[in-house]
Amino acid sequence: MNATGLVATRCPLCGSGAATQVAAVADPLVAADLEFPIGECTSCGLARTLAEPDAAERGAWYARHYGAFHAEADRHRHPLRRLWQRLCGMHPFDILSRMPRGGRVLEIGCGDGSVLAELARGAIRALGVEPDAGSAQRARARGLDVVAGPIETFSPGAERFDHVLFAFVLEQLASPVATLTRATSWLAPHGRLHVFCPDYDSPFRRELGRHWQLWHVPYHRTFFNAQTLAQTFQAAGLRPRRIRHYSRGGVHALGESRAAGHQGLVPHTGRVHELKNRMRGLLASLRGQGDCLAAVATAAQDGQPVA
Numbered sequence: 178m179n180a181t182g183l184v185a186t187r188c189p190l191c192g193s194g195a196a197t198q199v200a201a202v203a204d205p206l207v208a209a210d211l212e213f214p215i216g217e218c219t220s221c222g223l224a225r226t227l228a229e230p231d232a233a234e235r236g237a238w239y240a241r242h243y244g245a246f247h248a249e250a251d252r253h254r255h256p257l258r259r260l261w262q263r264l265c266g267m268h269p270f271d272i273l274s275r276m277p278r279g280g281r282v283l284e285i286g287c288g289d290g291s292v293l294a295e296l297a298r299g300a301i302r303a304l305g306v307e308p309d310a311g312s313a314q315r316a317r318a319r320g321l322d323v324v325a326g327p328i329e330t331f332s333p334g335a336e337r338f339d340h341v342l343f344a345f346v347l348e349q350l351a352s353p354v355a356t357l358t359r360a361t362s363w364l365a366p367h368g369r370l371h372v373f374c375p376d377y378d379s380p381f382r383r384e385l386g387r388h389w390q391l392w393h394v395p396y397h398r399t400f401f402n403a404q405t406l407a408q409t410f411q412a413a414g415l416r417p418r419r420i421r422h423y424s425r426g427g428v429h430a431l432g433e434s435r436a437a438g439h440q441g442l443v444p445h446t447g448r449v450h451e452l453k454n455r456m457r458g459l460l461a462s463l464r465g466q467g468d469c470l471a472a473v474a475t476a477a478q479d480g481q482p483v484a
Contacts, residue, residue: 183213183228183229183230183231184228184229184230184231185227185228186225186226186227186228186229186398188218188220188221188223188225189223189225189350189351189352189353189354189398189399190218190221190223190353190354190405190408190409190412191218191220191221191223193218193219193220193221195218195219195220196216196217196218196219196225196227197216197217197219198214198215198216198227199215199216199217199224200214200215200386200387200392201213201214201215201387202215202387202389202392202394203387203394204242204393204394204395204396206242207238207241207242208241213226213227213228213229213394213395214226214227214228215227215392215394215400221405221408222404222405223399223400223401223405223408223409224377224399224400224401224402224405225398225399225400226394226395226397226398226399229395229398230395235395238395238396239309239396242396271423271425272292272342272344272373272471273292273295273296275371275373275471276296276340276342276371277340277369278296278298278299278300279299279300279301279339280300280301280338280339280340281300281301281302281303281336281337281338281339281340281365282296282297282300282302282303282304282338282339282340282342283304283305283306283333283338283340283341283342283363284296284303284304284305284306284342284344285306285328285331285341285342285343285346285356285360286306286307286308286328286343286344286345286346286349287305287306287307287312287313287316287321287323288307288309288312288316289312289315289316289319290305290315290316290317290319290321290323292342292344293305293316293321293323294316294319294321296340296342297321302338303321303322304322304323304324304333304336304338305321305322305323305324306323306324306326306328306331307323307324307325308325308326308327308328309325310325313325328346328350328356329350329351329352329355329356332359333363336363337363337364337365337368338363338364338365338368339364339365339367339368339369340368340369340370340371341360341363341364341368341369341370341371342371342373343360343370343371343372343373343374344371344373345373345374345375346374347372347374347399347401347409348374348375348397348398348399348400348401349396349397349398350398350399351398353399353409353413354409354412354413355413357370357409357410357413357415358413358414360413361413361414361415361476364475364476366479367475367479367481368475368476368479369418369473369474369475370415370473370474370475371471371472371473372406372470372471372472372474373469373470373471373472374401374406374469374470374472375391375393375397375400375401375468375469375470376401376402376403376422376467376468376469376470377400377401377402377405378402378403378422379391379422379424379466379467379468379469380461380466381424381461381467381468382468389468391468391469401470402470403420403422403470406420406470406472407420407472410472410474411477414476414477415474415475415476415477416474416475416476416477416479417472417473417474418473418474418475419472419473420470420471420472420473421465421470421471421472422461422465422466422467422469422470423461423467423468423469423470423471424457424459424461424466424467424468424469425467425468425469
């Protein structure tokens with residue numbers, strides 16, 4: 178089934194509607210037979226999903242995705258799988274290893290609070306925002322302070338934060354520039370904004386093609402590389418301070434599993450092969466490559482150095 182009856186998109190960075198299609202991909206977990214076109218803006222080069230569900234249908238897509246995600250995750254909660262996931266999560270290039278500890282922390286799109294819970298340890302203040310009510314409730318069950326509601330309408334009032342985190346969230350927003358512009362006003366003096374997102378320049382994307390796991394359509398609307406992410410920061414009144422490439426390790430294993438015809442959130446290529454691919458991701462990170470970007474930005478007028 179082709180992506181028919183969808184809404185055509187415009188570039189969220191420059192506003193152009195013109196793009197060159199480079200791929201057509203599907204979500205194998207929710208709708209493996211529905212492909213969405215991916216293209217690169219002919220004006221600024223930013224890649225995006227060229228046609229997507231309208232606002233009403235998007236809510237239904239997210240409901241299906243969260244339901245499928247939790248159902249799949251529940252199938253793999255036995256002790257050995259949890260131990261394996263914990264070992265694989267000890268990745269020296271992932272979010273927790275790159276986020277400073279302490280201060281006042283705001284996480285936008287905190288999900289069930291797994292990252293926020295770690296950041297809250299030692300923090301003066303930790304607040305999360307999560308649009309999915311069920312995920313927000315699970316985060317609160319961890320003892321976290323989480324606001325349930327749309328990211329686009331969230332406001333912290335007069336409160337300001339030393340660190341504002343967008344962990345694999347920015348690529349899902351309809352207007353990333355507008356949201357980052359608002360987030361700039363949430364920063365305390367010398368505060369930092371942290372973005373983690375898929376890297377469109379990933380060598381693994383080129384290798385796996387339509388099976389690259391981080392396409393994640395239609396939830397992912399925009400696909401940044403280092404250049405277009407920096408341009409997005411600048412358009413929002415932010416100063417990009419550091420943008421690094423890294424890999425989460427397991428992404429490649431899952432892509433290979435899907436290329437072999439398997440569906441689901443857990444690779445079916447075997448533990449040894451999965452570990453091998455995680456090592457490939459680690460080596461790619463050491464070479465300054467990978468599936469993801471880790472970026473730090475500050476308010477444009479902030480002249481403080483970033484370590």
